[in-house]
Amino acid sequence: MNRYMIHLNSKRCIGCHGCEVHCKTNKRLPVGPILCEIDHEPLKPVKGVPKTEFSFRSCYHCDDPFCVPVCPTQAMVKREDGIVYVDQEKCIGCMACAGACPWTIPQLNPATGKAIKCDYCMDRLDQGLKPACVTKCTTHALKFVRLEVV
Amino acid sequence: MKKSVYSMCGMCTVRCPIRVEVEDNRVTWIEGNPHLLDHALCAKGSAGMALVDDDERPRQPLIREGGRGAGRWQKVSWPTAYDYITERLKKIKSEYGPESVVLSSRGGPWQNMYKTFIHAFGSPNYTNHDCTCGRNTHHASLSINGVGRKGFIYDIKNSRHMVLFGRNYFASLQIAQGNQLLDMLDKGGRLTYVDVRQTMTGIKATRFFQVRPGTDYALALGMIHEIIKRGIYDKEFIDRYVSGFDELCTFIEEYTPAWAAKECGVKEKAILAFIDEVAEDMPKVIFHPGWNLSRYKDSFYVSRALHLLNVLMGNIEVEGGLIIPKGAGDCGFKGIRMLDCPKPDIKRGDGVGWKYKHFDKGPGLAHLFFDAMRTEDPYPIKAWIAMRHDPFTGMPEPQRQKLLFDNCDLLVSIDTHYSEFGWYADVILPESTYLERDNPIALQKGTKPRLIVRRKAVDPKYDTKPGWEIFKQLADRLDISEYFPYNTIEDLYAWQLEGTGYSIEDFEEKGFIELTDKPLPLYERDKLDGQFKTPSGKIEIISKKLTEAGLESLKPYRSPNKPPKGMFRLVYGRSAVHTHGHTMNNPLLEELMPENSLWINRRAAAKLGIEDGDLVDVTAQNASYSGTIHAYVTEFIHPEAVYTVHGFGRQIPLQTRSYHAGLSDQKLMAGKLDDWDKAGGAINLCEAFVFVQRSTRNPKRRVEL
Ligand code: SF4
Ligand code: SF4
Ligand code: SF4
Numbered sequence: 001m002n003r004y005m006i007h008l009n010s011k012r013c014i015g016c017h018g019c020e021v022h023c024k025t026n027k028r029l030p031v032g033p034i035l036c037e038i039d040h041e042p043l044k045p046v047k048g049v050p051k052t053e054f055s056f057r058s059c060y061h062c063d064d065p066f067c068v069p070v071c072p073t074q075a076m077v078k079r080e081d082g083i084v085y086v087d088q089e090k091c092i093g094c095m096a097c098a099g100a101c102p103w104t105i106p107q108l109n110p111a112t113g114k115a116i117k118c119d120y121c122m123d124r125l126d127q128g129l130k131p132a133c134v135t136k137c138t139t140h141a142l143k144f145v146r147l148e149v150v
Numbered sequence: 151m152k153k154s155v156y157s158m159c160g161m162c163t164v165r166c167p168i169r170v171e172v173e174d175n176r177v178t179w180i181e182g183n184p185h186l187l188d189h190a191l192c193a194k195g196s197a198g199m200a201l202v203d204d205d206e207r208p209r210q211p212l213i214r215e216g217g218r219g220a221g222r223w224q225k226v227s228w229p230t231a232y233d234y235i236t237e238r239l240k241k242i243k244s245e246y247g248p249e250s251v252v253l254s255s256r257g258g259p260w261q262n263m264y265k266t267f268i269h270a271f272g273s274p275n276y277t278n279h280d281c282t283c284g285r286n287t288h289h290a291s292l293s294i295n296g297v298g299r300k301g302f303i304y305d306i307k308n309s310r311h312m313v314l315f316g317r318n319y320f321a322s323l324q325i326a327q328g329n330q331l332l333d334m335l336d337k338g339g340r341l342t343y344v345d346v347r348q349t350m351t352g353i354k355a356t357r358f359f360q361v362r363p364g365t366d367y368a369l370a371l372g373m374i375h376e377i378i379k380r381g382i383y384d385k386e387f388i389d390r391y392v393s394g395f396d397e398l399c400t401f402i403e404e405y406t407p408a409w410a411a412k413e414c415g416v417k418e419k420a421i422l423a424f425i426d427e428v429a430e431d432m433p434k435v436i437f438h439p440g441w442n443l444s445r446y447k448d449s450f451y452v453s454r455a456l457h458l459l460n461v462l463m464g465n466i467e468v469e470g471g472l473i474i475p476k477g478a479g480d481c482g483f484k485g486i487r488m489l490d491c492p493k494p495d496i497k498r499g500d501g502v503g504w505k506y507k508h509f510d511k512g513p514g515l516a517h518l519f520f521d522a523m524r525t526e527d528p529y530p531i532k533a534w535i536a537m538r539h540d541p542f543t544g545m546p547e548p549q550r551q552k553l554l555f556d557n558c559d560l561l562v563s564i565d566t567h568y569s570e571f572g573w574y575a576d577v578i579l580p581e582s583t584y585l586e587r588d589n590p591i592a593l594q595k596g597t598k599p600r601l602i603v604r605r606k607a608v609d610p611k612y613d614t615k616p617g618w619e620i621f622k623q624l625a626d627r628l629d630i631s632e633y634f635p636y637n638t639i640e641d642l643y644a645w646q647l648e649g650t651g652y653s654i655e656d657f658e659e660k661g662f663i664e665l666t667d668k669p670l671p672l673y674e675r676d677k678l679d680g681q682f683k684t685p686s687g688k689i690e691i692i693s694k695k696l697t698e699a700g701l702e703s704l705k706p707y708r709s710p711n712k713p714p715k716g717m718f719r720l721v722y723g724r725s726a727v728h729t730h731g732h733t734m735n736n737p738l739l740e741e742l743m744p745e746n747s748l749w750i751n752r753r754a755a756a757k758l759g760i761e762d763g764d765l766v767d768v769t770a771q772n773a774s775y776s777g778t779i780h781a782y783v784t785e786f787i788h789p790e791a792v793y794t795v796h797g798f799g800r801q802i803p804l805q806t807r808s809y810h811a812g813l814s815d816q817k818l819m820a821g822k823l824d825d826w827d828k829a830g831g832a833i834n835l836c837e838a839f840v841f842v843q844r845s846t847r848n849p850k851r852r853v854e855l
């Protein structure tokens with residue numbers, strides 16, 4: 001069961017793309033892969049003010065992930081707490097996972113030749129910290145939510 | 151080895167407080183100082199890591215070999231570079247006098263070091279970049295309140311209504327203030343935004359006025375009219391502290407909201423509804439007086455009008471209004487030592503202080519040195535040292551500037567990256583990046599004054615040096631070392647803190663030293679005498695200084711020129727992922743925004759056959775420069791204007807990512823180098839018109855073989 005999610009408060013988000021760079025620098029990613037994406041709708045006037053809604057997307061950490069079973073080396077793993085991550089030791093960079101994912105979430109890290117994707121910054125979580133994107137969001141618009149099992 | 155270092159960001163001049171984690175001399179994590187920013191940082195702040203790693207920056211001192219701008223450099227040692235510069239400075243001093251040397255910097259908390267250097271050398275000519283930034287706002291505030299732009303802090307968090315005329319808080323980011331604004335909105339506060347286009351800030355607004363470019367003054371006058379007419383002003387405050395109110399009432403009579411609405415292209419009803427809100431929200435309404443207001447021919451008067459609106463609100467030293475920053479003295483603290491050398495008693499080369507008496511003498515006005523270069527009046531200008539300042543990116547028409555700078559025998563650039571000016575200069579002294587250097591301690595005024603400092607997180611990756619060492623080394627060679635009483639940064643810190651009871655270790659706990667636990671109380675409202683440092687000691691609606699300079703205080707409105715047929719007014723601005731010309735070559739920021747685009751109104755674009763995403767050629771009025779970029783077609787920009795992000799179109803081949811990427815707005819500003827505001831001092835950057843046409847580079851067919 002997926003136990004976490006990242007929630008974006010669109011009212012506070014200013015589309016500054018900080019989260020994307022916070023994520024990349026935390027993982028020391030080169031130019032190329034971007035693990036989370038901020039997007040917005042085209043502007044539409046609401047009571048005379050052109051407005052928009054923002055969205056944040058990293059990886060859905062699917063309950064039944066498409067990317068996991070296709071991996072020929074069992075490098076794509078779903079942890080007990082629901083996090084889907086790439087075991088860098090095992091990954092051979094074939095990118096079958098990206099092909100299987102409906103949103104092509106896994107990306108190739110040109111620096112290592114292996115797949116990379118959002119892992120909810122599990123190394124940080126395991127230290128009791130929050131993900132990089134959430135921690136450093138310019139306006140505190142991102143929240144890391146722990147889902148309760150009922 | 152792991153360590154954690156508190157420091158100050160250096161990706162833009164906001165200088166947010168940061169905490170840096172380092173492992174084996176490599177930065178692994180940068181975040182906003184948790185004590186002040188709750189970890190928040192912007193994209194640029196995180197991309198600081200890529201700045202340190204970037205090898206497309208000057209990695210050792212360089213002395214020019216070929217012609218200026220040819221890009222042929224000799225790599226030299228630091229002593230060689232210092233000797234080269236000092237030898238030439240000494241020669242220039244003996245031939246033309248010390249005043250023929252100008253030093254420009256980017257202002258900020260360490261400008262006293264650069265000022266000390268140039269003053270000790272014997273020249274009064276310290277200047278900064280502000281003539282293309284906040285000078286109009288600064289001078290507007292001085293003329294009314296007797297204190298400059300930084301004479302007030304905006305208590306955004308506690309305000310009920312922020313009114314922003316083009317102050318794009320969420321693109322020209324200040325993290326702390328931006329969060330305050332969002333908090334205020336979360337609490338149900340209001341935000342009114344005025345601009346020629348919709349922006350990141352405007353989309354958060356509760357009211358938006360899209361005005362015709364250059365008509366901000368009309369809108370502000372219409373607001374003043376209605377506020378006075380309805381009596382929505384603080385009569386007591388005005389009686390007690392303000393002079394010239396009657397003159398304002400007479401002056402404002404003709405500028406009705408109906409007139410303003412017509413002039414600006416907005417609805418009168420909207421202005422009246424806005425005034426209803428102001429009546430509810432006062433005095434906690436802040437009219438932001440602008441920051442980068444070096445724009446229109448009347449920007450100085452726009453800023454004055456905005457200041458006057460604050461005065462009418464009576465929001466000075468009121469919670470949720472404009473607060474007078476408190477300093478060391480208010481905490482019973484004697485302050486720290488700062489490097490200092492009195493200004494030599496010589497007329498400034500830019501005329502400020504003698505020819506132009508109403509301007510702040512501190513940094514003068516950089517663009518007025520060009521006249522002196524050309525005419526040698528009042529004396530020749532023979533050397534320019536640019537400390538982190540890039541005249542070619544900041545000021546219009548670098549093409550013309552080059553010819554003028556050719557009158558100089560020595561051009562030096564001190565910077566972390568190649569600036570456009572640096573590329574043309576004779577010597578480049580590479581400063582270490584902000585993560586690789588220490589900076590002196592500074593005092594930050596506010597409701598909670600504190601001491602702040604930038605500390606080195608990692609050792610310099612290349613053969614670069616910190617500014618404090620560069621100036622010390624130059625000073626030693628120029629026999630003015632007594633003004634730089636230190637050898638190491640530890641010496642300097644100890645000297646600054648001597649007698650305060652603090653030591654540099656005291657910064658380690660939080661990254662700053664708080665001089666008070668609790669915010670200092672506001673000054674009492676009936677004891678504000680002495681706070682307004684105008685000639686009369688009152689808030690002067692009719693400024694004595696302006697009158698003496700033969701300038702109007704209440705300037706009648708003049709409608710802006712319409713762009714000639716086939717042309718548009720060029721408006722520039724910023725995005726949240728770049729800092730002017732500094733960051734375009736940063737790999738991680740370039741990845742987010744590799745080039746700028748041209749915003750153009752949908753109807754105007756249709757007339758020119760331009761569709762969204764098409765390449766367009768943008769050409770200066772005198773055809774001296776043309777650039778080709780993609781069009782962003784939108785209804786949310788006024789049809790008279792086109793807009794682009796400043797800082798692109800760079801021409802430094804060694805910056806492979808930003809080389810010729812996008813177009814340079816400042817190169818399009820034909821004739822603007824000497825189009826400046828005689829009252830406010832700043833350059834009128836948005837008074838340029840450009841040609842726009844669909845580019846022939848849009849592919850019709852692909853021919854490969
Ligand atoms: S850092 Fe925060 S405010 Fe900026 S784009 Fe990401 S979620 Fe939005
Ligand atoms: S990569 Fe795609 S398939 Fe795999 S967990 Fe994420 S969203 Fe699901
Ligand atoms: S949770 Fe971590 S890995 Fe996922 S997008 Fe945020 S910073 Fe990147």
Ligand code: SF4
Nearest residue numbers: 159161162165166195
């Ligand atoms: S706004 Fe961003 S770039 Fe500027 S100082 Fe703050 S963190 Fe650094």
